[in-house]
Amino acid sequence: MTLAEENYLKAIFHLELESAGEVSTNAIAESMETKPSSVTDMVQKLAEKKMLVYKRYKGAQLTESGRKIAAGVIRKHRLWEVFLVEKLNFHWDEVHEIAEQLEHIQSEELITRLDQFLGSPDFDPHGDPIPDKHGVLKRTEKKLLAEIEKNHQGVCVGVKESSAEFLQYLDKKKISIGTKITVLGKEFFDGSMIIQVGSEQFFISHKIAENLYVQTV
């Protein structure tokens, strides 16, 4: 697998999680910041390699092999992110770009040993689950903060977006993984909320609330 092929498989894997069924050419193009015509080319090549099944004008769906490779890349990405944060003391908003590069390093043994060195972590610094060596992703029952009702609470277990801007916003608000959040008020019109974090209470927009994963206790 080339670097480009791995990136396509990874993107399709993520898109399949978001919504079942075939993944459209346009959706792939958007998520990879490339043109639909480029996607068609690559998707045809990956179909020939049996990494996915592709039906003209319908979309792509990963095969077992394709899914395995994608999960392997994601496993590497997330393990490296743990390394960067836990061992090199990077902040969680600084690691994604570097992991985008490290995820393509080819060596089974390296990942086996890295995993061991890190104590076989289950989650990356953004709360995302790390696939096991067979590509199996354990599903956790987490929900978006936006789904929490007034006067209920949850513990932050991850972020949906992990852009530096969003993560820095969370830092400013003292929200990180493990933080307890209570919904004090919820506006039906725009989905905005008043929440309590520690001793502070403040307003957050719907956009924030639907990018934060919590687990109810």
Add this chain to the structure above:
Amino acid sequence: MTLAEENYLKAIFHLELESAGEVSTNAIAESMETKPSSVTDMVQKLAEKKMLVYKRYKGAQLTESGRKIAAGVIRKHRLWEVFLVEKLNFHWDEVHEIAEQLEHIQSEELITRLDQFLGSPDFDPHGDPIPDKHGVLKRTEKKLLAEIEKNHQGVCVGVKESSAEFLQYLDKKKISIGTKITVLGKEFFDGSMIIQVGSEQFFISHKIAENLYVQTV
């Protein structure tokens, strides 16, 4: 700099250390396991980018910028090798291929932190010096075992070749960095030697002796 460009600069850097003056197209091609015509192409491109000066039919010579980039890649390669051996417990004959990939990861900050994490090592697992962040390589006075006279001794401080085969041979003979070696006999005809390592004494060929660096005490 692309991956290919970095590899060319690195190869030329190493060749310049071996013998001063311009580096020939053929020498580069051989060391990179590619064809001379490909080298001509790349060398012309690197000359346009001011990474080296190139005179047709004469060869290439790195500029200050080129040398700096090459040293940076070598610094990364060697730091990663230290990481693999010291932290992930790889054996010294297993790390080169992986470091060939890791050396191209782009992030100043990553290398700064990795260096710190490793305790700013001066040498890699093969005894090669690690350039500092400005690309400066400190020269150490080491000689080849082949240059040591009968009845003299030295401490192994590095290897010239670092192929897995050679390193495994050294393991078998219990030679590693720090090992004391005494030359008991030397055959002028073929440069072979009888040496003492610990309590064992045995025969080594000239090829072995000229790939092992020692420091005389």
Add this chain to the structure above:
DNA sequence: ACAAATATTTAGCTTTGCCTAAAAATAATA
């Protein structure tokens, strides 16, 4: 059901890095 809008694919080009075969320059040798 048909026209308009949208999504997707195809055709044709570009760049990077490599290759082979042929031409040109330099080095070696008789």
Add this chain to the structure above:
DNA sequence: TATTATTTTTAGGCAAAGCTAAATATTTGT
């Protein structure tokens, strides 16, 4: 010095991965 031999460059091509513009399909709205 003249002729080989070797080294290096040039010319012409190829595969990967991208792009734009044009052609087709599909979907949507009336």
